[in-house]
Amino acid sequence: MNETPANGSGRPIIERIASRLLYPTSRPREKSLRSEVSGRIVLVTGASHGIGKASARKLAAAGGIVVLVARSREDLEQVAAGIAAEGGIAHVYPTDMTDMDAVERLGRGLLDEHGHVDILVNNAGKSIRRSIDESYDRFHDFTRTIDVNYLGPVKLLLTLLPSMRERRQGHIVNISTWGVMMPPAPRWAAYGASKTAFDVWLRSVAAEISADKVTTTSIYMPLVHTRMSAPTDFSRVPGLTVDEASDLVCHAIAAKPREIAPWWSPGVQAWSDLTRGRAQRFMERSFRR
Ligand SMILES: NC(=O)c1ccc[n+]([C@@H]2O[C@H](COP(=O)([O-])OP(=O)(O)OC[C@H]3O[C@@H](n4cnc5c(N)ncnc54)[C@H](OP(=O)(O)O)[C@@H]3O)[C@@H](O)[C@H]2O)c1
Numbered sequence: 001m002n003e004t005p006a007n008g009s010g011r012p013i014i015e016r017i018a019s020r021l022l023y024p025t026s027r028p029r030e031k032s033l034r035s036e037v038s039g040r041i042v043l044v045t046g047a048s049h050g051i052g053k054a055s056a057r058k059l060a061a062a063g064g065i066v067v068l069v070a071r072s073r074e075d076l077e078q079v080a081a082g083i084a085a086e087g088g089i090a091h092v093y094p095t096d097m098t099d100m101d102a103v104e105r106l107g108r109g110l111l112d113e114h115g116h117v118d119i120l121v122n123n124a125g126k127s128i129r130r131s132i133d134e135s136y137d138r139f140h141d142f143t144r145t146i147d148v149n150y151l152g153p154v155k156l157l158l159t160l161l162p163s164m165r166e167r168r169q170g171h172i173v174n175i176s177t178w179g180v181m182m183p184p185a186p187r188w189a190a191y192g193a194s195k196t197a198f199d200v201w202l203r204s205v206a207a208e209i210s211a212d213k214v215t216t217t218s219i220y221m222p223l224v225h226t227r228m229s230a231p232t233d234f235s236r237v238p239g240l241t242v243d244e245a246s247d248l249v250c251h252a253i254a255a256k257p258r259e260i261a262p263w264w265s266p267g268v269q270a271w272s273d274l275t276r277g278r279a280q281r282f283m284e285r286s287f288r289r
Contacts, residue, residue, distance in 0.1 A: 107159025
C-alpha cells in the first residue's frame with residue numbers, strides 16, 4: 001500500500017489549514033533534541049513505516065543510536081540504509097511484537113548488546129475498524145490488537161524497566177491515540193480497547209517509576225495519513241502528515257511533557273463527562289448502518 005508523502009504535499013489547502021488550526025505542531029529546536037538523544041540508545045518499535053520510520057530518521061539525524069523494530073527485516077534494512085547514508089547509526093532487530101518470547105529475547109538481547117536502552121518510542125501498532133456484527137467469528141481481531149498494542153509493549157517494558165530504574169535514566173514515549181480521550185467510537189472496539197489498556201497501564205506505572213527518574217510521555221495522536229489510516233475513508237477529516245507526527249515524537253523526547261494532546265481535547269472530555277447520555281446518543285445517531 002502506498003504511503004502519503006511524508007510532508008503531505010498534494011493535500012488540499014483547506015485540509016492543511018484545518019489541520020494547522022486543530023493540531024498545531026512545531027519542530028523542537030535542533031539543539032535541545034540533540035542534547036537529549038546524542039549518543040543515546042533510542043529504541044523505536046514499528047520503525048519500518050509511517051510515524052515510526054519518520055521518527056527514527058529524525059532521531060538518528062539528531063545523533064541518536066537508533067534501534068529499529070518491526071516484523072519485516074527487509075523494510076527495516078531499507079530504513080537503516082537510508083539512515084546510514086545520511087551519516088546516522090541504526091541497528092535492525094526484526095521482531096513480531098505479538099510473540100511474547102520474541103519480545104523478551106529482544107529486550108534481553110538489547111541489554112546484552114548495548115548495555116541499556118535510554119529512550120523507548122512505543123509505536124508499533126495495529127488498528128482494526130469493524131462492526132460487532134462482522135466480528136462474531138473473528139475473536140482473533142481482539143487477540144491480535146491486544147497483543148501488539150498492549151501485551152507486547154508491557155512484556156518489553158517488564159524486561160527493560162529494571163535497567164532503566166537502576167540507571168535512574170529512561171524516557172518512554174507512547175504513541176497513543178486521541179480516540180482514548182473521546183467517547184468510545186463504534187466499530188473501533190478492538191483497537192480502542194487495546195490502545196486504552198496500554199495507555200492506562202503506562203500512566204499507572206509512571207507514578208511508580210518517576211522517583212527513579214524514568215519519565216513517560218503519552219502522545220494522544222490525532223489522525224495521521226499513513227498506510228494504517230488509508231483503508232478507512234478519512235478523506236474529509238483533517239489530519240497530520242507523517243512529518244508533523246514525527247515532530248511531535250521529537251518534541252516528546254526533547255521536552256518530556258507527561259502528555260501531548262490536541263488543545264481542544266480537555267473541552268471535549270469535559271463535555272462528554274458532563275453530558276454522558278448526549279455524547280452516547282450523538283455516537284448512536286452518527287454511526288447508524
Ligand atoms: N495513523 C493514524 O491515524 C494514527 C492515529 C493515532 C495513533 N496512531 C498510532 O501510531 C502508531 C504507528 O501507526 P502508523 O500510522 O505509523 O502505522 P503504519 O504506517 O502501519 O506503521 C505501523 C508500524 O508498526 C509495525 N508493526 C505492526 N505490527 C507489528 C508487530 N506485530 N510487531 C512489530 N511491529 C509491528 C509495522 O511494521 P511491520 O508491518 O513490518 O511489522 C510498521 O512499522 C500505532 O501505534 C498507531 O496506533 C496512528
